[in-house]
Amino acid sequence: MNDRIPGFGTLAVHAGAQPDPTTGARATPIYQTTSFVFNDADHAASLFGLQSFGNIYTRITNPTTAVLEERVAALEGGTAALAVASGHAAQLVVFQQLLQPGDEFIASRKLYGGSINQFSHAFKSFGWNVVWADPDDVPSFERAVTDKTKAIFIESIANPAGSITDIEAVAAVARKAGVPLIVDNTLATPYLIKPIDHGADIVVHSLTKFLGGHGNSLGGIIVDAGTFDWSKGNKYPVLSEPRPEYHGIKLQETFGNFAFAIACRVLGLRDLGPALSPFNAFLIQTGIETLPLRMQRHSDNAKAVAEWLSAHPKVAAVNYSGLSDNRYHTLARKYAPKGAGAVFTFSLKGGYDAGVSLVSNLKLFSHLANVGDTRSLVIHPASTTHSQLDDEAKTRSGAGPDVVRLSVGIEDKEDLIADLEQALNA
Amino acid sequence: MNHDSYNDAYIREILNTVKTVAMVGASPQNVRPSYFVFKYLAERGYDMIPINPGQVGKSLLGKPFVASLQEIGRPVDMIDIFRSAEHVMPIVDIALTLDPLPKVVWMQLGVRHDEAAAKLEAAGIKVVMNRCPKIEYGRLSSEIQWMGVNSRTLSSKRAPIPTQGMRLSLNRSSLGGGSTAAADRVAQQNNKDKNDTA
Numbered sequence: 150m151n152d153r154i155p156g157f158g159t160l161a162v163h164a165g166a167q168p169d170p171t172t173g174a175r176a177t178p179i180y181q182t183t184s185f186v187f188n189d190a191d192h193a194a195s196l197f198g199l200q201s202f203g204n205i206y207t208r209i210t211n212p213t214t215a216v217l218e219e220r221v222a223a224l225e226g227g228t229a230a231l232a233v234a235s236g237h238a239a240q241l242v243v244f245q246q247l248l249q250p251g252d253e254f255i256a257s258r259k260l261y262g263g264s265i266n267q268f269s270h271a272f273k274s275f276g277w278n279v280v281w282a283d284p285d286d287v288p289s290f291e292r293a294v295t296d297k298t299k300a301i302f303i304e305s306i307a308n309p310a311g312s313i314t315d316i317e318a319v320a321a322v323a324r325k326a327g328v329p330l331i332v333d334n335t336l337a338t339p340y341l342i343k344p345i346d347h348g349a350d351i352v353v354h355s356l357t358k359f360l361g362g363h364g365n366s367l368g369g370i371i372v373d374a375g376t377f378d379w380s381k382g383n384k385y386p387v388l389s390e391p392r393p394e395y396h397g398i399k400l401q402e403t404f405g406n407f408a409f410a411i412a413c414r415v416l417g418l419r420d421l422g423p424a425l426s427p428f429n430a431f432l433i434q435t436g437i438e439t440l441p442l443r444m445q446r447h448s449d450n451a452k453a454v455a456e457w458l459s460a461h462p463k464v465a466a467v468n469y470s471g472l473s474d475n476r477y478h479t480l481a482r483k484y485a486p487k488g489a490g491a492v493f494t495f496s497l498k499g500g501y502d503a504g505v506s507l508v509s510n511l512k513l514f515s516h517l518a519n520v521g522d523t524r525s526l527v528i529h530p531a532s533t534t535h536s537q538l539d540d541e542a543k544t545r546s547g548a549g550p551d552v553v554r555l556s557v558g559i560e561d562k563e564d565l566i567a568d569l570e571q572a573l574n575a
Numbered sequence: 576m577n578h579d580s581y582n583d584a585y586i587r588e589i590l591n592t593v594k595t596v597a598m599v600g601a602s603p604q605n606v607r608p609s610y611f612v613f614k615y616l617a618e619r620g621y622d623m624i625p626i627n628p629g630q631v632g633k634s635l636l637g638k639p640f641v642a643s644l645q646e647i648g649r650p651v652d653m654i655d656i657f658r659s660a661e662h663v664m665p666i667v668d669i670a671l672t673l674d675p676l677p678k679v680v681w682m683q684l685g686v687r688h689d690e691a692a693a694k695l696e697a698a699g700i701k702v703v704m705n706r707c708p709k710i711e712y713g714r715l716s717s718e719i720q721w722m723g724v725n726s727r728t729l730s731s732k733r734a735p736i737p738t739q740g741m742r743l744s745l746n747r748s749s750l751g752g753g754s755t756a757a758a759d760r761v762a763q764q765n766n767k768d769k770n771d772t773a
């Protein structure tokens with residue numbers, strides 16, 4: 150009865166894109182325009198009133214960006230998606246739909262340092278209160294639930310230490326608490342892990358990393374799984390109550406299982422404004438076409454590099470869940486059987502100084518604050534991405550002073566190992 | 576027939592062949608979902624008839640409200656039911672007295688009534704439940720993708736240029752695309768829970 154469902158590689162190339170109806174162009178054109186003409190006054194009114202599907206202004210929708218949105222929604226198995234200017238903007242827009250001033254959300258302690266900052270400081274000024282829990286101790290999420298809790302936020306593979314979160318266990322806590330589970334799937338990408346299959350209600354990404362994949366464009370995306378009932382208990386009035394901006398439309402009633410994505414677009418993006426450039430959308434969706442090939446190569450290279458490092462006499466420890474002696478290995482095999490991703494940390498017996506000297510002696514690895522580039526990248530998180538955290542928080546999030554983080558690229562692994570070898574011996 | 580999921584060919588055939596659509600429960604308020612759907616389908620060229628006994632004497636987008644299905648006075652191809660499940664059976668019973676019978680009875684998103692569906696199908700009438708014709712039209716034409724929605728279709732063919740009021744773009748040649756299995760599972764579970772408590 151069902152139509153055949155294409156495989157991941159086919160969706161990565163095709164989902165969302167079709168030949169341009171006007172010109173026949175096969176690659177998606179870059180609709181580098183701010184605005185779109187209306188057919189007539191009535192058409193304009195239907196678009197502004199959300200009664201018709203169509204384009205008004207690139208802050209709200211754009212046909213190039215829409216291809217990216219449908220592609221990521223299809224790859225994650227969601228009902229709809231909304232692309233925005235950065236991963237951080239995606240998080241801001243998501244929480245703005247869910248939280249009122251004074252509300253709480255529970256977040257994993259093991260997150261990208263920038264997210265820890267955003268939640269601790271920027272969000273506080275909106276009256277949104279983060280409560281931290283330990284992803285290695287799932288009952289700590291349950292203990293953190295109060296009647297003000299509106300959401301739970303985790304990373305599937307956590308930045309920087311590459312630890313794996315037991316998504317299904319945290320999803321069970323979220324279900325019991327009657328709140329949505331938000332999963333940042335940036336480091337895994339849907340090629341390695343599909344959080345929606347494990348109970349996530351909302352998936353967010355920094356497209357800046359592996360999805361774009363070439364280190365050339367910032368972007369973020371929100372995927373609606375279409376699984377959460379927003380009308381229960383009047384906890385999410387933005388979705389269940391009449392919206393004054395739209396003359397009293399109720400979003401869930403009108404848009405059903407993609408209402409959350411619509412709310413993010415027509416309230417969050419429209420009013421906060423962090424729109425993605427159509428040019429970035431074009432570069433990112435071109436990157437996604439090769440995602441399965443790149444992600445497999447990234448993971449295979451990372452495993453080879455991690456194995457080589459763990460046998461090196463100057464290396465104290467390697468934290469890569471793809472290694473069989475790693476504490477997250479069982480979770481990695483369950484959630485990411487194709488590979489444990491490309492980002493991991495290791496520490497050197499020589500401590501902080503040895504880490505700093507390694508970074509400066511590398512010739513092929515680039516020293517910079519990003520992950521998920523085709524190129525191999527290295528950073529010392531304690532002095533950079535995680536520098537604004539106190540020492541205890543640094544260690545807790547896996548970024549202690551002796552820790553070096555790698556994002557292994559898609560070069561030849563022999564060259565990466567040779568570069569690490571010369572730098573360790575220098 | 577299985578009403579948990581419909582293949583694209585079934586829905587496309589319905590949307591491509593019906594011309595006259597009576598919408599039971601059409602609202603004159605322009606923020607109600609029924610108004611959205613009525614307007615959208617009218618713009619796509621369907622001959623829309625609003626049914627609402629409380630609005631007789633008024634009209635919706637130029638189409639006079641009719642009190643009931645029996646009072647339409649001409650054949651209808653499809654009945655779109657914009658009423659909750661407990662109101663479905665009486666509407667279906669009236670639909671089954673029409674001559675000629677409608678070809679299709681469509682129940683909106685959130686509305687499912689398996690017993691009514693079986694009765695209609697026994698009379699040779701096609702049934703769609705818990706779907707929205709606006710969403711399905713937008714999905715199969717891929718127009719809904721402009722809102723970032725997963726159309727669950729793929730195509731390597733150039734789509735006919737969509738023109739206002741024309742129904743060309745629905746004939747886009749496509750195959751199945753990205754699934755929304757998690758959302759579908761939840762919808763099925765909700766339906767099961769509803770039936771279990773009923």
Ligand SMILES: Cc1ncc(COP(=O)(O)O)c(C=O)c1O
Pocket residue numbers: 235236237238261263264304308333335336354355356357358367368369519520
């Ligand atoms: C896991 C994760 N989430 C979110 C972000 C923030 O994304 P962006 O830099 O695109 O705002 C990053 C960036 O490093 C990240 O690694």
